[in-house]
Amino acid sequence: MTELLPLLRDGASGREPGPDPAAGASVARSTRVRFFARRPGLVVSVLFVLLVLCAAFAPGVLASGDPLLGVPAQRLRAPSLAHVFGTDYLGRDLYTRVVHGASLSLQATVIAVAVALLVGGLIGLLAGFVGRWVDEVLMRFVDTLMAIPAILLSLALITALGYGTVKVAIAVGVASVANFARVMRAETLRIRRATYVEAARAVGTRWYVTLSRHVLPNAAGPVLVLAVLEFGLAILQVSALSFLGYGAPPPAPEWGSLIAEGRNYLATSWWLCAMPGFVIAGTVLSVNRISRALDGEWARAR
Secondary structure: OOOOHHHHHHHHOOOOOOOOHHHHHHHHHHHHHHHHHOOHHHHHHHHHHHHHHHHHHOHHHHOOOOOOOEOHHHOOOOOOOOOOOOEOOOOEEHHHHHHHHHHHHHHHHHHHHHHHHHHHHHHHHHHHHHOHHHHHHHHHHHHHHHHOOHHHHHHHHHHHHOOOHHHHHHHHHHHOHHHHHHHHHHHHHHHHOOHHHHHHHHOOOOHHHHHHHHHHHHHHHHHHHHHHHHHHHHHHHHHHHHHOOOOOOOOOOOHHHHHHHHHHHOOOOOHHHHHHHHHHHHHHHHHHHHHHHHHHHHHHHO
């Protein structure tokens, strides 16, 4: 009888019984569980990226040792329980160096993606929203950037800026500006023709209000997904430049420099190159899997 009272009350007042919030939350929770249960690769990717982020921001949690401390008596030891990734030519624990090197490599990657996102997003937003000659000038500049291979453009910028982790990050970010500019321009052109944007202009809304309230929030989604995808590519580019010797100077344990140090011992001590390479490959593949899930896969599963 008590369960019928709310229904009778709603019927007497002429209102339809509203949806149960608890039932909606339960359905959403079960949808998320099914989504991740059917995608074990996505779950592994998320866990791996969380471990890499923990290594970047709190390396002492995963490896409390000193990455620069070597024990000559234990040099070039193969992977074992005592040294999970083995030791290098100075007796330094390779696992500790890989964990502590994540902060340097990811710091450069975050700076590179931020530079590409801000500069490329601003160029694409202005080109798509203003149009006319501004669009022509900016997009010809973007076409010029796309005509130069990213690695060559990065090397040219490093030659002008100098060596170092931050300078490598800026060079990689500038080389990725064109991708963000084109995606932002395409989204801005699409949203600029939307009905609500035309209505805002018709009632006399100022252009900067229309840009900040209507165009930018709705155009940012695909660009942020591209930023996640470019994060993995930026890790490869930063590691490649670090491998060539343009990153932090030794003995800083950047991922690329770790592979460069181990290439002289590849015939006898394969783990010096293989272990950092596996971590780089796993991080890039995990980030790409997460970006694919963000790019419409979650929306289609709901």
